[in-house]
Every structure is written in structure tokens, then in C-alpha cells.
Amino acid sequence: xxxxxxxxxxxxxxxxxxxxxxxxxxxxxxxxxxxxxxxxxxxxxxxxxxxxxxxxxxxxxxxxxxxxxxxxxxxxxxxxxxxxxxxxxxxxxxxxxxxxxxxxxxxxxx
Amino acid sequence: xxxxxxxxxxxxxxxxxxxxxxxxxxxxxxxxxxxxxxxxxxxxxxxxxxxxxxxxxxxxxxxxxxxxxxxxxxxxxxxxxxxxxxxxxxxxxxxxxxxxxxxxxxxxxxxxxxxxxxxxxxxxxxxxxxxxxxxxxxxxxxxxxxxxxxxxxxxxxxxxxxxxxxxxxxxxxxxxxxxxxxxxxxxxxxxxxxxxxxxxxxxxxxxxxxxxxxxxxxxxxxxxxxxxxxxxxxxxxxxxxxxxxxxxxxxxxxxxxxxxxxxxxxxxxxxxxxxxxxxxxxxxxxxxxxxxxxxxxxxxxxxxxxxxxxxxxxxxxxxxxxxxxxxxxxxxxxxxxxxxxxxxxxxxxxxxxxxxxxxxxxxxxxxxxxxxxxxxxxxxxxxxxxxx
Numbered sequence: 001x002x003x004x005x006x007x008x009x010x011x012x013x014x015x016x017x018x019x020x021x022x023x024x025x026x027x028x029x030x031x032x033x034x035x036x037x038x039x040x041x042x043x044x045x046x047x048x049x050x051x052x053x054x055x056x057x058x059x060x061x062x063x064x065x066x067x068x069x070x071x072x073x074x075x076x077x078x079x080x081x082x083x084x085x086x087x088x089x090x091x092x093x094x095x096x097x098x099x100x101x102x103x104x105x106x107x108x109x110x
Numbered sequence: 111x112x113x114x115x116x117x118x119x120x121x122x123x124x125x126x127x128x129x130x131x132x133x134x135x136x137x138x139x140x141x142x143x144x145x146x147x148x149x150x151x152x153x154x155x156x157x158x159x160x161x162x163x164x165x166x167x168x169x170x171x172x173x174x175x176x177x178x179x180x181x182x183x184x185x186x187x188x189x190x191x192x193x194x195x196x197x198x199x200x201x202x203x204x205x206x207x208x209x210x211x212x213x214x215x216x217x218x219x220x221x222x223x224x225x226x227x228x229x230x231x232x233x234x235x236x237x238x239x240x241x242x243x244x245x246x247x248x249x250x251x252x253x254x255x256x257x258x259x260x261x262x263x264x265x266x267x268x269x270x271x272x273x274x275x276x277x278x279x280x281x282x283x284x285x286x287x288x289x290x291x292x293x294x295x296x297x298x299x300x301x302x303x304x305x306x307x308x309x310x311x312x313x314x315x316x317x318x319x320x321x322x323x324x325x326x327x328x329x330x331x332x333x334x335x336x337x338x339x340x341x342x343x344x345x346x347x348x349x350x351x352x353x354x355x356x357x358x359x360x361x362x363x364x365x366x367x368x369x370x371x372x373x374x375x376x377x378x379x380x381x382x383x384x385x386x387x388x389x390x391x392x393x394x395x396x397x398x399x400x401x402x403x404x405x406x407x408x409x410x411x412x413x414x415x416x417x418x419x420x421x422x423x424x425x426x427x428x429x430x431x432x433x434x435x436x437x438x439x440x441x442x443x444x445x446x447x448x449x450x451x452x453x454x455x456x457x458x459x460x461x462x463x464x465x466x467x468x469x470x471x472x473x474x475x476x477x478x479x480x481x482x483x484x485x486x487x488x489x490x491x492x493x494x495x496x497x498x
Contacts (some may be wrong), residue, residue, distance in 0.1 A: 003313060044143035070317045073144050074323040078314040081277070099437040103146070103277025103325075106310045 003107060006080055008052075009034050009035035009063040017058060022049035025068040026075045029061035029093070035059060036083060038093035061092060081105040113415065125163055126190040134194050135478060136200055143460040146200035156205040166228070167207040169360075170269060174230060181359060181421040185414060187414050188360040192367030194330070195463035199319060201364060211283055212356075213237045216341055225281055225301055226438040229256040229286045234346070236284035239270045239302075239327065240350055241325040246272065247483045250294030250347050251286065251323065255329065257286035257298060263333045263399040264300065266308075277311045277325050279304050284329075285346050287390070289494050292344060293450050300344035301338040308332030354479060359421065361478050362414045364439035366466050369442035373403040376449035383454075399448040406441035429491035436484035439474040446471050465474075 010016050025049060029038040038061065040055040050066050057064075069075050069100055081102055084090055090099045117121070133156055137148065148156070158493035160166045168184060170176025177188070191201035214226040214236070219263050228234040253300045255268025266286050276282060289296030302309065306325035315324040340347055377400060382393040390396045414437075417430035448459035457464045475481050 045141075070321075071320045073142070073321040074314060074316050074319075078316075078323065081314070100277070103275075105277060105313065106313065107313055 005065060005067050005079055005087075007065045007067065009065050012054070012061050012064045014055075014058060017051060017055045017064070020049075020051035020054060020066065020089075022051050023068045023070075024070055024072045025050050025066055026072055026079060027054055027066040028079070029057055029090075030063035030065070032062045034063055036069055036091050038081065038091050039076065039079045039098075041072045043072050052089060077102060078105075082107060113412075115186070119186060120483045122183060123186050123190055124163070126165070126187050127193075129159070129163070130190060130193055130202065130350070138195055142274050143195070143463075143466060145205070146196050146319075153205060155203075157207070158293050160205050160207070161174055163204060170209065170230065174204045174215065181418040182415060185359055185363045185418040188363035188365040189370065189411075192364040192472060193371040195466060198364055198368050198461070198474070199322060199373070201367075204235060211238060213283055213340060213353060216230055216248040216349070217301075219274050220337065222339065224254075228280075234280040235275060235278055237273055237276040237279040238275050238353075239241060239274045239284040241270060241274065243269060243271050243326075247480060249338065249350060250297060252301050253285055253287050254286070255286040256290070257300065259288075259336075262336050264298075264336065265328045265341075266300065266302075266332045266334055269312075271328055272315060272323070272324045274324055276304070276327055277493075283340060283349075284334075285350055289344050294424045295346045295442060296344055297346040297350075298343045299340040299349045300334050301340055302332070302334055306332055306334065308312070309314075318473055322467075334449075355428050355431050356421070357478060358435040359414060359417050360425075360477070361474070362410070362417075362431075362434040365438045365442035365471065366410055368471065369407050369410070369445040372446045372449035372464065372467060373400070373407060376400060376403065379453055394453060399452060403445045403448055410434070410438040410441040429488055431489040432484040432491075435478065436488070439471070440481060443475060489497050 002071055005026070005028055012029070024042055024044065026039065027042070028036045031037050038055055040058065042050040045105045046053050051067070054064055066077065080090060080094065082105060085105045085107055137152060157166065161189070163176055166188065167176040169181060172178040178269045188201065191199060191206065196203060211229065213223065214229065219228055225234065225236065227368050229236055240246070240249050242252055242254055255266060255270065258262040266284070270284070281301055285297055285303045286300060287296055288298040289483045295376045309328065309332055312326045312328050315326055317324060352395065380396050380400065381389055383390045413430070414434040417427050417434040419481055420427040420430050446464060446467045453462060453464060456462050459465065
């Protein structure tokens, strides 16, 4: 598993989101420029896993990409900390409750 | 060993048991199956309740404001506190408070002012940095992080791995080699501020615990003042070793609490689940699993409580603590495995706590010294280190 989520972006629409499986994992939403605007996770209380969570954001973003993982909680935190380390801020659509208790990383490279 | 509980112990245990069943279990049903923290408002509310009960800061010595508890009572509480889904690594979601880093109670006055008291007030957080990529089971020899004296400072270079909480900490206890030729007598414990130039949290280390990660640290030309040595130079291993020995007892108790809860659930389920026209409990295969659970729990409880009693009596307890850690972690793993098996398909879903216990219990046979190291400690105590 690479440190950062670097999979191909997929256009976000009802069809692409509907094709996702109901797995646990993390995802990123991107704007038209494929800049990360939100990092989310599908945990054990998410109905229909990644499909359910990403479908909630159809109006928020232009692209998405996912990573299926049972470590959805720690990976979610890691991606947010990496984003902060890389850009000096958190994604614009993430709430304060997502980031309030996060730590600080100083990863090698970018 | 006298195992009749006193009236006070009985009262405390009933109080904690009631707290877990009335406050923690209902709240836990609303959380993610892997959660290890409560929403802030719930945490504050429950911490206030624990303070009212006089049980906040269980491991804080009485002279620093903690409740005055002997080790047997502390062990019994640890068993009760862990009887829920998150109980193994987050008993009662931390609302009983922690001691911070117990080693700081041995700090000098200046260090206590700068690190211990702010930690006890909840203003600072610390981490414990011992294990390195070169190994954790034999820290005296595995430690390769080097500290070299330079004037009033020490310059530290090296790395640590599997360190919990370092990314959120204000400071940490860091063990480094200061006299390479002296083996275990050449390790020093430094108190390191995490904003020191050269301190890096390089990455998150994901484990079987899906809600809690460890970290990997790197130190590059990091200058730490000589005043930040905890204890004395080259005496750090005793600090680490004392912590590891003592910690093994409540660590074992946490495993027993989860085992008891898993077993209770298996007993209940076996009575209501029917196969081929009869309840599971009528099947000898299931009965024997439950009997083996019962025996595993009883054996590990006795061994752990005996270790605790020896601490209270001021007797040597290194061997007994190692036995408790070995027996409790392995017995509880078997109990969780059997109880999961009895629950069949439900056992592996996130609707029930077994799959989480199953994953997390696997770590317990490695964390705080793996089973093989516990056997090594016990053998050394039996035979004497010169005969090994």
C-alpha cells in the first residue's frame, strides 16, 4: 500500500457510484481540476459501504477514487494527516470533527 | 494467597460492573464497531461520573491525587472495565483516566513541573519510545538509536517503530544508546519535546487494530538538553524494564475481562440457538467448548491475581507477572476463538464484537513482550540467567 492514495480518478455520477461494491474503505473526492476536496471513509455503520458513502456526495464533486481496506479508520486519519503535511491544510469539505483530534506527520517525499 | 474479596473490593467491583453495563454498553451500540473513542460530550459526562465514584486516575499514586488502590483491586477493576467490545485496548474508552507515563513519577522536581503535572492535568500528552526496527523483544541489545554528548546537550540520531500516540504527543520518553560498549547498562531515557528540530513522525503503521495506529519515528541530529535525562545516564534500561514488568498484570487482566464477556455471550447464545431441533447447549461438542472456556478463564484469573497479590505483599513478582501475561493472553485467545465458533456466521460479522476481539487478542500475544519472551523470563527465573 502506497502512503498516498494515488489511484486513477473516476468521474462521479450515479452510474459510476452505483457500480461500486459495498466494501469498507476510504475515498477521496476531487473537483474539476482533480484536487482533493474531501476525504471520507466507509465503516461498519455505513449502509452499503463505499457505494453508500460516495453516493451521498453526488452533488459535491466531479471525481472520486477509492481504496478498499478494513483499516478504514486509521487509513482515513492517515490520508487527512498526509493532506495536511502536503498542502498545509485539510480538504475544504472535511468538517472540524473529522480533523479535531488528528496528529501531525512529517512524511518523506511527496 | 488470600482470595476472599474484602467488602470494599466487592463494592468497587459492583460499582464498575454497573457502570459498564449501564453506561458503556448502551453507548457502544451507537458507535462504529471499531471505535475506540467516545464523542467528546459523552466522554466528559462519564469522566465526571468516574470522578464522583472516586476512581479517576487509577494508576496515579495517591500522593499525586490518584485513588489508593492495591494491585489486586486494580486487577479486578481492569477485568471489569474490559468487558465490552472496545475493552481490550480502550477499556471504558479511557474515562477512568490514565497515569500518563508512570516513569515520570520518578522524575526530578523540574521535570515533574514541566512534564508530569501538565500530563496529570490533561494539558500534555506523552509517548513511550522503546521499540526499534531492529527489534522490541530484547530492547537492551536492539536499541541502535544513538545519543552523543555535546556540551550541555545530547545529539540523538536513529528511529523507533510501533510507537503509539507520538503524532499527537507533546513529549515522549525516548530510549537511546549512550555507551555502546555497555550493553543494557548503556541505555539512557531522555524526555524529548516533539517540537524539537530533528524529531519526525514519518508514517502511520497500520495493524490488526483498525481504529488505532502506531507510528514510525525518525530522529535527525536532534539536540536534547542533559537536564532532560530521566533518572541517570546509562540507567534507562531499569526504567523500561520496571514498566514492562508491572504493566503485565493489568495487561493480562484486560484479556481476562474480554474472555469472560465472550464466554458469557457464548453461554447465552448456546441456550437460544437451535440446530436440528435442539439448542446448541445440548450438544456435547459445544458443552466441551464452554467447559474449556471456563477452565481457561479460571486458570488465568488465579495466576494473574496471584501476581497482583505478590506485588501487594512486596514480594518478587517478575516470574508471576510473566506467567500471567503468557497464560492470560493465550487462554483468552482460545476463549474468544471458541466463543466466535459457537456464534457461527454471526461471530465473524461486525454486528458482534468477536471479530474485533479475535483480531486484537492476536496482538496481545506479541505486545508487551511476546509469549516466547515470557517463557524466556520464566526460565531465567527458574534456572538463573547463568544456566541459560
